[in-house]
Amino acid sequence: MNDTEETVLVRHERSVAVITLNRPQALNAMTGPMSVAYARALREADADPQVRAIVVTGAGRGFCAGADLGVLNQGPDAIRALVPPAEDLPTMALRLRTPVIAAVNGPVAGIGFAYMMGSDVRFAGRGVKMTTSFSRLGLVAEYGLSWLLPRLIGASRAMELLLSGRTLDAEEAERIGLVHRVVEPDRVLQEAVDYAADLAAGCAPSSLAAIKAQVYADLERSHDDALADTLKLMDASFGGPDLAEALAARKEKRPPVFTPLH
Template sequence: MHHDTILFSIEDGVATLTLNRPAVMNALNRQMRQEMTQVLTSLPPEVRCVVMTGAGRGFCSGQDLTDASAAADLEGTLRDEYEPMLQAVRQCRAPVIAAVNGVAAGAGANLALAADVVIATESASFIQAFTRIGLIPDAGGTWIIPRAVGAARAMGMMLFAQPVSARQAADWGLIWQALPDAEFVEGVAASARALAEGPTGAYLAIREAVTASFEHDMPAQLALEARLQGQAGRSADFGEGVSAFLQKRPPVFSGR
């Protein structure tokens, strides 16, 4: 299927989704949001990991500010266009790696942070740029960031709208990994391969459990763990994992 604002390819179970408006630092317009949502919600069955990245020197500069219709109705745009895209990331039926290859600003930063794992190149940075134009962080930023780094750092990022380097973001626990620029491409590829060869069902259950943990007391979380573990214990991948362990060989997971 042809897409105008993104590139999409699949190799060895890894789908690569590239935001592809490099002339405007991959700014998000309506068409890009629709294409992202469409691709993420209709992945072919062979996809077992998604890598989301940006073309050119940046990851995503956020909302395309030349898009007058979006600016005229920010509430409607968030509800009708951003929410489906973010839910498509959060509910993707394969784990999602955001490979942040450069600046991630505004909604672009929060799109990246919605992924299961964020790997950034050391020269990248994350900017909650919204107050520069008199707005508040959106696209899930006010939910994701305080949970990751606490209120003090979240407020500082959001009030001052200053770039947080990839290294700082990793030190804070905002992202998983900041890699030296020379190691970034291979590092992302290795992580994507590992997830694509892994027990997909377990990965999705982990996402569900970790997300729920912020709302649960411990008894509720223990009950959820038991239910999800019961589900995992009935999977072909669990059977394969145990067999491989007993036979002292690497497991070959099917993702089922």
Template sequence: MSNVTEEGRMGWSVGEAAPAGCGLRAATHDGVRTIWFDRPDRRNAMTLDMFRDYYAALLAADRDPAVRAVVVTGTGDWFCAGADPQALGALLDPRHRDLLVREFGFPPHLPLTLGTPIVAAVNGGAAGLGLVHALYADVRFLAEQARLATAFSRLGLVAEYGSAWLLPRLVGVGNALDLLVSGRKIDAAEAYRMGLAQRVLPRDEVLPAAQAYAADLAAHCSPTSVAVIRQQVWSGLETGAAEAGADSMRLMAESLAGADFAEALAGQVQGRAPRYAGRSGA
């Protein structure tokens, strides 16, 4: 794997190789970091360490000036089956529950705080925590064969990791309650009708299409603009129209005075793609 950057466990530096057995692998090409959930023999189910590793990998990508978009996908036929059954069984022990709740090390909504856009290439089934990871992406590409389920209510659990906040904002209150209360499986076509998916494609086209979309973002969109737009959208869900409008005027004035706007205009005049610098403040 030449010209490929590998990421991994919390605290790894950019460019450091992933230790064996971490359950993730990653590669960077043309400004896009692709992260795979990589336990195909376990349907890419997550241990607590793997969950930490994934969030650490997102942080590493966000801090890497060579990365301008992230694609997350699964190895094999599943995107992610959720928490590993053995990990769930361990949570019957109060000590392990305390470790999960108080010592996880990251806020559950970490993906929403980053400046780098995330595209989910959902290559197969996604359930529970696996579906939550797809929800925290900005855009979701689904395989035609994909089946999705929140699953929490069928395990005697509640809507975990902010999913009760996310789902109503993505698909509306009625659809969110349907998915969360019933825990039923839906196919890719129903997910698309709900607005939960932006593309539905044959399985072998999902990852290439998601990577091409992310590469277009990396090549043609200002990293600073993308980071600010993500912040505007997510924070705007909690503010009134007047506040959001006033904030947009302030941010617009800043962008008009920014180097990326001048570079975009220069690129148009000269008939070339813009050459944006790295994200401001990154």
């Protein structure tokens, strides 16, 4: 395991980059430098042709308990300095080519909730608590969650969670579509890494990148525009090397060797 910064750790396993928020004594509460280091780690993993999936998690008992309270108590200027640059906001992971899977191992609040929702797929430990928290701190729906949450779980459910700032557990989060899978707390990271490793071993990086871009772009497009784009992408993929490799691998009963992204 090597440090990207002391507050953000990166290791590699089976073509998966595992990025860990590393302030366990503070439940990985976010600081300004930590948010920049995390964004840098994501970009570096996305640019590495050997990395085909990314898992993000927290050290110790928490995923990310929000912004550091010590900073919040220092006043508006300190709080403004905590906000990441525009290119480093929590939803930046949605713009990466590489799938990002969150392994939510402990409490999530505020900006931590935004980082969780900024991933593509979310695993959570049974009983893990999570909250948007903004309304209970006199804040607004931060980091684009007023755009993202309604698109992921529907406007009514998003409104209720944002208005109330109440705490929900992983089981409820799974029922309403906030998380995709709930597992035993001591298994959440391994389950997420296994899922990511399966993507890395069995799915074409070109397909993963294209599908991810399609899904997020199509949230804002008409059905006709989405179909027109899909037909172009389909035509290109029919003659691409990855389909030929997938078919050859199936015929020869071996794992596929897909072309990495560059």
